[in-house]
């Protein structure tokens with residue numbers, strides 16, 4: 001019995017080791033070191049609920065309006081974001097989006113539009129979160145603003161790939177972001193630097209939306225695009241507030257993000 005299991009076990013260990021080495025080599029996370037040791041997937045703000053269940057609840061929008069990652073899941077979320085699973089989950093989403101777009105018999109009139117969110121969808125802020133942690137003290141508007149102004153956020157590789165494939169299918173792209181108008185030029189430069197070279201519109205949140213939720217702001221901007229004759233065939237974002245509301249388009253694709261919640 002043992003002799004039968006042993007070779008399989010060795011192969012498993014080898015694969016695990018190779019995977020771990022590849023993870024540390026990752027292009028997106030090359031300047032990223034792992035956070036504090038993993039505390040395991042048990043424990044969250046709800047006694048008896050595992051961090052994996054918490055993450056599933058977040059992704060499915062069963063758990064809403066949360067302010068921070070539960071303290072007991074901070075290590076779990078850090079390891080998820082920096083490891084293979086986040087990238088695999090991202091790929092599963094963008095690949096499905098691509099298959100859908102490819103299956104459409106699109107009119108070649110430059111009116112088929114795909115909406116991309118920016119943060120944690122087109123661009124990744126992982127280098128920021130690696131320095132600031134994934135838990136309660138992770139986000140701070142001053143230091144995050146300074147990070148955005150550096151204009152050095154890497155592309156999320158899976159989203160960039162989807163973007164390029166959509167363009168080859170003749171689909172137009174618009175970005176709608178919660179970033180403010182004052183961040184327009186650095187955002188344009190950052191997008192172009194990492195490979196997003198063209199778009200029909202880059203919508204940033206202007207002062208008329210101050211105090212409004214992302215759902216209200218993004219719905220209203222999608223409506224304007226439709227009024228300009230665009231057909232929103234797809235929409236992709238890491239927050240449910242990117243995807244809910246009105247004028248949501250034919251299909252929505254939710255990118256993974258267990259780091260923060262925006263309503």
Ligand SMILES: *[C@@H]1O[C@H](CO)[C@@H](O)[C@H](O)[C@H]1NC(C)=O
Nearest residue numbers: 102103104105106107108109
């Ligand atoms: C695709 O659309 C064109 C024009 O609307 C139509 O003539 C053609 O039959 C469609 N092809 C398929 C495979 O649905």
Ligand SMILES: *[C@@H]1O[C@H](CO)[C@@H](O)[C@H](O)[C@H]1NC(C)=O
Nearest residue numbers: 104105106231232233249250
């Ligand atoms: C998108 O939805 C509209 C409204 O339901 C429909 O008329 C249109 O055919 C759909 N387009 C695609 C590409 O599925």
Ligand SMILES: [Mg+2]
Nearest residue numbers: 117119120238
């Ligand atoms: Mg986002």
